[in-house]
Amino acid sequence: MRYVKSFGLFWWNYVVGDDWRVAVGLAVALALTWLLTQHGVNAWWLLPVAVALLLIGSVRREAREE
């Protein structure tokens, strides 16, 4: 049981880490890009912009909390 828990914890840290909002934001950005490409829009610009905004938001939040 202990090993299952530490395996789960490893994956949680690997995927989610310190800021769960970033992980959720990435999932939303990927889903939106998929939706747009399914409707014939080549939304190559969406992911880089979303990632930049998520990075800025997360870093600013942590800096403000200090």
Place this chain on the structure above:
Amino acid sequence: MRTDVLLFVTTFFASAVEAVEALTIVLAVGVVRGWRSTLVGVGAATIALAAIVAVLGPALRLIPIETLRFVVGALLLAFGLQWLRKAVLRAGGYKPMHDEAAAFEREREEAGAASRGAARMDWYSFTATFKGVFLEGLEVIFIVITFGSAQGRLGLTTAAAAAAVVLVVAVGIVVRGPLERVPENSLKFAVGVLLTSFGIFWGGEGVGVEWPGSDLAILAIVGFIGLVSFVLTGRLRRRRLAVTPAEGHA
């Protein structure tokens, strides 16, 4: 060709960072508590890692490349962005810099304080080095597999990781101390930019994006993410400098 070079460089430096962290633990424990159980721990972790590679490697060939790219891209994006976020906060002065010399001293003190017991096998040394090598090694494996399988260049990424580990271990044996001269924080910043950029590229391909300029788009993404990170770090530093004197007067 350009993608191959970028792939090699990214895997090499990402693996080197993990190897430095593992080696710091091994050296600290080995110096204080002796090398026998420490090296048994390293050997056991290496066997466990080899078993994981033996299971994961053939299984990857059964997954369609589009699915693989999506999963790999999404995972790499999540992992890379966390890495980059921490690197920006460190460079901006909002997180303490990772100091291998301090980590080495901390490990050494912990190893010295732990009781040894009467058994011939020193279980503290075994467990500490097994955990350190296994966890850092697991990260190297994920980097090698994700990068290699998404681009169909598993041989290249394996070679890059092996070269990084061999180099770090060779330097570690020569200096017999923490690898504090390795500019780990700058490396982490650069690796964070690269991991995030590859994550965007493969994640995008996985959800159906056709990148303008095909593989060359990776260079543009690296440039864009690098620029955003540098500007953000600069702003954080200025903000930190503006806040620190005010705190001093309070």
